[in-house]
Amino acid sequence: MSTALIVIIVVVVVLIVLAALLLVRFRDRALMKKRQLELRQRRSRVVDEHRSEAEARERDAEKEELRARIAEQEAARARAEAQLREEKANLHERGLADHELIAEHEREQFAGTSAVPEQDAGSSTGAEERLEEEGEEVR
Numbered sequence: 210m211s212t213a214l215i216v217i218i219v220v221v222v223v224l225i226v227l228a229a230l231l232l233v234r235f236r237d238r239a240l241m242k243k244r245q246l247e248l249r250q251r252r253s254r255v256v257d258e259h260r261s262e263a264e265a266r267e268r269d270a271e272k273e274e275l276r277a278r279i280a281e282q283e284a285a286r287a288r289a290e291a292q293l294r295e296e297k298a299n300l301h302e303r304g305l306a307d308h309e310l311i312a313e314h315e316r317e318q319f320a321g322t323s324a325v326p327e328q329d330a331g332s333s334t335g336a337e338e339r340l341e342e343e344g345e346e347v348r
Contacts (some may be wrong), residue, residue: 303324307322307323307324308324308325310324311325
């Protein structure tokens with residue numbers, strides 16, 4: 210074999226090796242880009258999932274806060290009703306609400322008691338009597 214042929218073979222082999230290395234390098238770059246793209250897509254998908262879950266939990270928390278405020282209002286209303294009942298009980302206990310214990314048709318029967326003072330015994334209500342005294346018509 211001649212020297213020129215050996216040089217040509219060596220040059221061709223070197224070129225083939227270089228081409229193979231370049232091909233591998235470009236393939237690795239393409240594969241790396243593909244993996245980066247897939248990673249970005251996964252990241253984006255996970256971010257969207259986390260954000261949607263956070264929004265759902267925020268809505269749930271707002272609903273719970275609303276339920277809690279409603280429950281607080283209901284509890285406050287119940288406390289106010291209980292306090293009103295307690296105050297009515299105290300009024301009845303002290304005899305200051307006896308007029309609530311008798312019906313209109315029983316007024317004469319209880320005349321002179323704390324339920325119907327004597328001045329109101331003859332009329333249906335003290336307010337009507339006062340209006341009549343002032344000269345206004347009772348409806």
